[in-house]
Amino acid sequence: MKILVLPDIHLPYPNWSALKKVAKFNETYQADIIIQLGDLIDAKAWSRWPKDPDDDSAQAEWDKTHDAVLKLAKLFPEMTIILGNHDRRPMAKALEAGLPKQLVKTLGDVFAIPGWTWHIDSKPLVVDNIVFMHGDEMAGTPGQKASKLGKSVCQGHTHKASLTYVNTFQHQVFGMECGHIADINSIAFRYSAKNPVTSFTGFAVIDNGVPHLYPL
Secondary structure, eight states: OEEEEEOBOOBTSBOHHHHHHHHHHHHHHOOSEEEEOSOOBOOGGGOSSOOOTTOOOHHHHHHHHHHHHHHHHHHOSSEEEEOOTTTTHHHHHHHHTTOOGGGSOOHHHHTOOTTEEEEOOSSOEEETTEEEEOSSSSSSOHHHHHHHHTSEEEEOSSSOEEEEEEEOSSOEEEEEEEOBOBOTTSGGGGGGTTOSSOOOBEEEEEETTEEEEEEO
16 A cells, blocks of 8 residues: 655645645655545644734634645645644533534634545554554554554654654564654744754655655
C-alpha cells in the first residue's frame, strides 16, 4: 500500500506553496490513501491562550477557514482526516458553555466534502498495520509509543520530524513524526517565532510499510 501523510496544516494559515508541491508530487506517486494527521484547522479564536491584538475575530477566522477548506479540497479531493487538538477547540468551547454535543455540529458536518472521511472514533486509525494518530493521545516519543503498542506509529502534533526504529520481541516497528505544512510566518505561529529549534515543513509517505520523510 502507498500512503501519503499530510501533517498539521492549520487552516486558514497553511503554507499553500508547500501544499501545492505535495499535490504535484502525488500526481506521480498516486497514493492509495491520503491521511491528514489532525490540526487541519487552527481555531485560534477559540484557543485558551491570550489573544494577539492582530488576531482575526472568530467570525473572520471561520470565514477564512471555510474558504481555505474548499481550496484544499481541490488539491486533495480524497482524504482521511484525524481530529487534532486544534480541531477539537470549537467543541471544547461548546462543552464549556454547557451545550450537549448533540446540539453542536462536528467538523465533518460543517465541511462535508464528498471525498473526505473524518476519523472521529476514540480508537486510533490503523491502516496497513500502522497506527496513525495526531500525537497528543499518548505520552512519550513516537518510538516509545511504537514500542508500547507493538505497532509502527505515525503522528503529527509536534511540528518536528523524526524517524526511529524499535526492535520488539517479535518484529521491528518504527515511530515517525512528520512536521507540519503551516505558514510559520502567520499570526497563528507568532508565539513560536523566537524558538531557536525550528520546525519541519514537510510530509511523509509510507511505501509498502517503509516510511520516508520529505522536507519542503
